[in-house]
Amino acid sequence: MSAPSFKQLVANGTAKRADTIKFKIEDIHEEPGFNLRDETGVDADGVSFADSIRALADYIRAGGILPPLEVRPRAEGGVFLVDGHRRWRAYHLVKDAIADAKGELWLSVVPFTGNDADRTARIITSQHNRKLSALELARGYARLVAFNWSPDEIAARVGKTRQHVDQLLILARANSDVQALVREGAVAATAAIETVRHHGEDAGGMLAAAVAKAKAAGKHRATTGTIRGKSLPRKIVTALDDVTAHIVNALPDDVRTALQAGEVEHVTLPADLVKQLIEIRERIPNREEPSE
Incomplete structure (x- = not known):
């Protein structure tokens, strides 16, 4: 038994025809300042915005099918794009190859309903193929x-x-220097966010130093690990916590108060606690010796 055709499915009521709306590509416009895409940025795979458009154009040229564009009416005529900016640009690249006999390219669209905030939310939640x-x-x-x-x-x-x-x-x-490092892929966004949260205006300089450190180590970008350094093993952290607790308990209350007030330069500690600190430090992997 052969499968029914779409015409037969419509005839027997299984499917229903719907009115489709199409616009010539010249009547579909980008609204200045609306699209969130950064045309100078690269994605997580290092692919530039322009290269992603060319790849999409190749897909269309090879017969690939894409969803309709979402649009809204434009006061000056035609429509504004709401969703589908990359697809629209890719269609422009292949227009001459896929236009009809009159040299026209008509694109399927879907009307968008909603206000200005809804339009922004739409492009955030859509992200066809290339994620924001x-x-x-x-x-x-x-x-x-x-x-x-x-x-x-x-x-x-x-x-x-x-x-x-x-x-x-x-x-x-965040300041523009921080955003520039993220845009260039030199700093992971998570690292930038954490650095800004803890260091505010100083974040840009700290991140730039972390990038230099990462590159010196042969890495292409700085991450949270680059900035923080390697975490200490749990056993060492536990030992440090234990010995510092003993140090605090070994100090008389008046000495602790004087320390907090910055009124003393030297304190006396039991030799055993100092010995434990030295032993713990020697267990730290790849530790750096202090400069003279």
Whole structure:
């Protein structure tokens, strides 16, 4: 038994025809400042924005099928893109190869309904094929905050945690030198966010130093591990915690008070505690000796 054709499926009521809307590519426009894509950035795989467009164009040229563009009416005529900016650019690259006999390229579209904030939320949650980078998402969340959305509302709309939104809002507010390092792929977004959270205005300089350190070690970017350094083994941390607790208990209350006030330069400790500290330090892997 052969499968029915689509025409037969429509005839027997299994399928239903729907009106399709198409616009000539020249009547579909990008709204200035709306798209979150960073045309100078690279994705997690090191692929540039321009290269991703060319790859998408090759897919279309080879007969690949893409979803319709989402659009809204434009006062000056035609429509503005809401979702599908990369697809629209790729279609421009292959227009001459796939245009009809009149040299026209008509693209299927879907009307978008919603306000300005809804449009921003749409491009955040869509991300066909090439996901938005952390910096692109950060700009999107900041735009929603400007629309008076709370972090909780943003998290609920985009399907992420409140913590995720808060972290990217830190990146959105970071200084331009920090954002430039993230955009270039020289610093992981998580590392940048943590550094900004703890060091504020000094984050840019610290991250630049971490990048230099990473490159000297043959790594292509700085991560949280590069900035923090390797974590100490748990046994060493536990031993340090134990001996420091004994040191605190060994100090009289008046000495502790004087220490906190900066009123003493020297304290006396039991030799056994000092010996334990030296032994623990010798167990630290790849420790650096202090300079003279």
